Amino acid sequence: MIPSQPDRRGYFGSYGGRYVPDTVFPALDELDRAYRAARRDPAFRRELGDLLRATVGRPTPLTRVLRFPAGTGKAGARPSGGTVRRRRGESRMYLKREDLCHTGAHKINNTVGQVLLARRMGKRRVIAETGAGQHGVATATACALFGLKCTVYMGSDDVKRQAMNVYRMRLLGAEVVPVESGTRTLKDAINEAMRDWVTRVRDTYYCIGSAVGPHPYPLMVRDFQSVIGLEAKRQILKEEGRLPDLLVACVGGGSNAMGLFHPFLDTDVAMVGVEAGGRGPQPGRHGATLCHGRPGILHGALSYLLQDAKGQVLPTHSVSAGLDYPGVGPEHACLKDSGRVRYTSVPDDAALEAFHRMSELEGILPALESSHALAYALRACRRSPGRVLIVNLSGRGDKDLDIAGGRI
Amino acid sequence: MTLSEKWEELRSRNEAGLVAYLMAGHPTLDKSFEAIRTLAENGADFIEIGLPFSDPIADGPVIQEASNIGLANGADLDTVLGAARSMDGRVPLILMSYLNPLHRRGVNRSVRGLKAAGFAGLIIPDLPADEAGDWMAASRKAGLDLIFLAAPTSPPERLAKIAAASSGFVYCVSLTGTTGSRTAVAAGAEAFLRRMRGRTKKPLAVGFGVSTPEHVKRLSRVADGVIVGSRIVRAAAQGEDLAALVRSLKDATRRDAGPKVCGPRGGAR
Numbered sequence: 001m002i003p004s005q006p007d008r009r010g011y012f013g014s015y016g017g018r019y020v021p022d023t024v025f026p027a028l029d030e031l032d033r034a035y036r037a038a039r040r041d042p043a044f045r046r047e048l049g050d051l052l053r054a055t056v057g058r059p060t061p062l063t064r065v066l067r068f069p070a071g072t073g074k075a076g077a078r079p080s081g082g083t084v085r086r087r088r089g090e091s092r093m094y095l096k097r098e099d100l101c102h103t104g105a106h107k108i109n110n111t112v113g114q115v116l117l118a119r120r121m122g123k124r125r126v127i128a129e130t131g132a133g134q135h136g137v138a139t140a141t142a143c144a145l146f147g148l149k150c151t152v153y154m155g156s157d158d159v160k161r162q163a164m165n166v167y168r169m170r171l172l173g174a175e176v177v178p179v180e181s182g183t184r185t186l187k188d189a190i191n192e193a194m195r196d197w198v199t200r201v202r203d204t205y206y207c208i209g210s211a212v213g214p215h216p217y218p219l220m221v222r223d224f225q226s227v228i229g230l231e232a233k234r235q236i237l238k239e240e241g242r243l244p245d246l247l248v249a250c251v252g253g254g255s256n257a258m259g260l261f262h263p264f265l266d267t268d269v270a271m272v273g274v275e276a277g278g279r280g281p282q283p284g285r286h287g288a289t290l291c292h293g294r295p296g297i298l299h300g301a302l303s304y305l306l307q308d309a310k311g312q313v314l315p316t317h318s319v320s321a322g323l324d325y326p327g328v329g330p331e332h333a334c335l336k337d338s339g340r341v342r343y344t345s346v347p348d349d350a351a352l353e354a355f356h357r358m359s360e361l362e363g364i365l366p367a368l369e370s371s372h373a374l375a376y377a378l379r380a381c382r383r384s385p386g387r388v389l390i391v392n393l394s395g396r397g398d399k400d401l402d403i404a405g406g407r408i
Numbered sequence: 409m410t411l412s413e414k415w416e417e418l419r420s421r422n423e424a425g426l427v428a429y430l431m432a433g434h435p436t437l438d439k440s441f442e443a444i445r446t447l448a449e450n451g452a453d454f455i456e457i458g459l460p461f462s463d464p465i466a467d468g469p470v471i472q473e474a475s476n477i478g479l480a481n482g483a484d485l486d487t488v489l490g491a492a493r494s495m496d497g498r499v500p501l502i503l504m505s506y507l508n509p510l511h512r513r514g515v516n517r518s519v520r521g522l523k524a525a526g527f528a529g530l531i532i533p534d535l536p537a538d539e540a541g542d543w544m545a546a547s548r549k550a551g552l553d554l555i556f557l558a559a560p561t562s563p564p565e566r567l568a569k570i571a572a573a574s575s576g577f578v579y580c581v582s583l584t585g586t587t588g589s590r591t592a593v594a595a596g597a598e599a600f601l602r603r604m605r606g607r608t609k610k611p612l613a614v615g616f617g618v619s620t621p622e623h624v625k626r627l628s629r630v631a632d633g634v635i636v637g638s639r640i641v642r643a644a645a646q647g648e649d650l651a652a653l654v655r656s657l658k659d660a661t662r663r664d665a666g667p668k669v670c671g672p673r674g675g676a677r
Contacts, residue, residue: 009538017539018536018538018539019507019534019535019536019539020534020536021465021466021533021534021536021557021559021581022536022556022557022558022559022561022562022566022570022581023559023560023561023581023584023585024561025536025538025559025562025566026561026562026563026566027561181472182462182463182476187463188463191463191464191465194465195465195466195468195586198465198466198584198585198586199584199585199586200584201561201584202561202584296508296511296512297506297507297508297511297534298463298508299463299465300534302511305508307508307512309512310484310485310509310512311508311509311510311511311512311513312461312462312479312508312509313462313463313508
């Protein structure tokens, strides 16, 4: 049995649920029924499997990296012990290469699944929110593939800092709507997408990009992303002949992390979710919801939330737009409370350092989101060497060149 | 005065109830609290006070903007409770708040605090009846009416469930969409109200997109109450004469003689 299934009302432990205006409540019921039926339907599974293989480019490789964890003595790269370690003490770090998915991030695993479902439900219009733009691009791509109309909401600050992805979405035929309200980032893009959904719920499918939102979204997005962990499990068994000691993934809303973690939950593999430490632990300067938040309700679910003493949602900051979010998926909240997964944070500068290190030492440009996981993994290798670990390289960093380039 | 006492009074006068909405702290703290009195003295039968929230997903641009201003001006649950305490209780007060600010304070503390300050009802737009067990129990115990929203998209069995859960009245959302003025009453609004009427004896108040006396007049024929929000908020923002506005809206709730409407009791059903 797969552990941590939500209950019938969509709760993982005490987190989740469906806290939405009643207008869309029936649409969630409809979606829940459609998803359950699709999941059991061999034709749907076959079509999804074909798409993942032929269009998304799965399975993605599991790449062992040697220079990134060890360092090479090159300027800027400091090996931890100072002396060459014995081979037995070496960490064996693998990257799950979601950056090699079509469109450059794990997001498309979910969007092909959801857009297939939208088509099956007879919806002709798809809406989505996006932070870094990766989910927007992935949704636009899936819609282009099936000839569905696509509208993407994106905070106007993110439109500026992720300009290339805005251009990509428009090339793919999607309408990109800049959102000027609130903090003008991912949170506000979701607000606006929900307002659109409330208005046009009858013909519109809302394709949520992370393991957040009202039930059944956290379950469904996690299921579609679980292909990451299922592949990684098979691949590491082939490479190492055993399960890894540690899994590391970044957590914004938490879909890439849930995708990697979920198939390992019933093993004794350790797992760490890495949040955006931003510029420091003070309110408004980070996006580390599980580290600093407390339970609250945002975007349709009860989960951890960055909020003030009066229950107002706090602004957030992260160098990576995809982690710049005050909420987190309810399943992560449950995994935190149960202690099954440990959550920590990495600040902007450490993520940027990992970005450069990975680029220089391995020839891989990681997304700034994934760079948070890489920075933690590097620290973990230095602190306790000799372990086998898998880091989810959830996306590629081409979209971040303007931000990271400022430091060269 | 409780909500049901007010409905009783309105029925005896053959009027629909005017539910007038305003946002706490907008355009300033003082002006918003002054506006409560102005609305009360000029014909509002119920006053719905919005608590500002950082993420008002059910609201359109006008109330979003007012919410931001209210927040910036420091309106919060405590200032709203303070304002309620200073009212004489003749016009029932209803709080409209998104769930999180109330959740943060706690179910029992919120509900008891509202009741003690003189609130008669509570509306939480992102709390569907399915998630409201604790809130319903606490409200019942405190004697506060917890009002749920019903939408035109709801299938029949869901409408019945919402009506059963709702106390004080059922808030019927006239359209699929966010709050905000529309030029005309939504096409399916009356049919929706009739469907709802077939499922409950509780008073029905209709809102979302209701802004002119003409809208109010038309909906007063099929609903027990009519909720006007964004139009009043816009008037407050632009310094319009609130008293004149609310009087014109209230006048439109007075039903002409002739075929009596299908009120919850004594209706022509």
